[in-house]
Amino acid sequence: MTHVLVTRLDNDGDVLLAGPAIRAVAAGADRVTLLCGPRGAQAARLLPGVDEVLVWRAPWIDPDGHAVDRADVDALVARIAALGVDRALIFGSFHQSPLPTALILRLAGVPWIGATSVDFPGSLLDLRHLIDDDVHEVERSLDLARAAGFPPPTDDRLNIKRDSPAFELAPGYVVVHPGASVPARAWSPERNRALVAALDRPVVVTGGPGERELTAYVAGDHGHDLGGATTLAELASVIAEADAIVVGNTGPAHLAAAVGTPVVSLFAPTVPAVRWRPWRVPHELLFVDVPCAGCRARVCPVEGHPCLNGVTVDAVVDAVQRLAPKAVLA
Incomplete structure (x- = not known):
């Protein structure tokens, strides 16, 4: 054995x-x-x-x-x-x-x-x-x-077990996940809040137990706030049922890849995208190319965080529409 x-x-x-x-x-x-x-x-x-x-x-x-x-x-x-x-x-x-x-x-x-x-x-x-x-x-x-003598699996996509959450969400929603494990990889709360208001479709805002204040602010009057309300397995199911997710280079982007949900990736170029971009799932990377790319900073030392906050709300809305076109009612 x-x-x-x-x-x-x-x-x-x-x-x-x-x-x-x-x-x-x-x-x-x-x-x-x-x-x-x-x-x-x-x-x-x-x-x-x-x-x-x-x-x-x-x-x-x-x-x-x-x-x-x-x-x-x-x-x-x-x-x-x-x-x-x-x-x-x-x-x-x-x-x-x-x-x-x-x-x-x-x-x-x-x-x-x-x-x-x-x-x-x-x-x-x-x-x-x-x-x-x-x-x-x-x-x-x-x-x-x-x-080491262990050949790759035939299907090398990410794969996980997940739990169904104990609540139902309106169909056709987009997940916005504003937090990140590293602050330099997060779009500003103000931009995320403006995005939720601009998407013109149901939006679910997700985050961990320590991000409830952030998710409540981002959700505002337009989004459904699930901050701190799910386990990781339940979050996977929420993402799986979404049309798309908007998220930084952080764990839920890889959860989305594991359940096949398209990713609009606000990808701070603090680390190379070739190593960390969403794997084997439709996605778009949004960032501003800056001279300090590759800095590996945990907290951005540049005023205004230009590599991410230079990305406009309209650019993210357009990327969501390209990856998950909104259904047109007859």
Whole structure:
């Protein structure tokens, strides 16, 4: 019996993008355990092929930062050792070193570890995979799985399990998701509010529990506010029934790709679109090309946030209409 541990330690969106590679691993393994961070735990539980989810906050990944606690690390090592895994694959982005994770896995006695790494791994990796940085995150993970002996699935689109929400929405609606896990990737609340008023069709405004004030403001008198009202699985169903979604480069854009809903992506060019654009779903990227593109800033240091706030409400309305033409009544 082959038990494989896979890891993706960052956000829900990142975990979703590892989904096709995890399905590839699951097709060739008897059991798959996913080690993820608390910001990715909801998405981890939606992925087909995952038998068990372990949640741990990695100090080298979590953006809030916290002190390294030896007892906490020892407890994780003991939990992984008790699993008796045969192999491990570390999935991550180009700017994340897999080596701290590999060290944890070695301490837990994992006998074989593979990862993509530009850094010399010493004895930490059995498979040191290399790939060009400018590929999509999905392709990056699939290529590592392939190198480890797990061929890509025939259908490499994103795929999730989802729950139906306990409420009904008017048909023909568009989702507007104004928040983002990184502030520099969010269109201004004022632009989002103006968009909701300008769309001339039903609009559902979504957001997490900590974004209720934002979603209430954006919804105003024209939108249906669902801020904090759904789990991630329920949000997936809300997006699945929408004609389109307007969203930044953040988790719900990848939820939309997983359920096949067209995406109007307000894509801040802080990171390259080739790596993070919506995967295998109709979409349009809207942004202003600026000299500071590729800055990887979490908070925009330029007054007015020109790469996103230079996108007009009319441009977004037009993109929604192109991707999801409004039905014309006879």
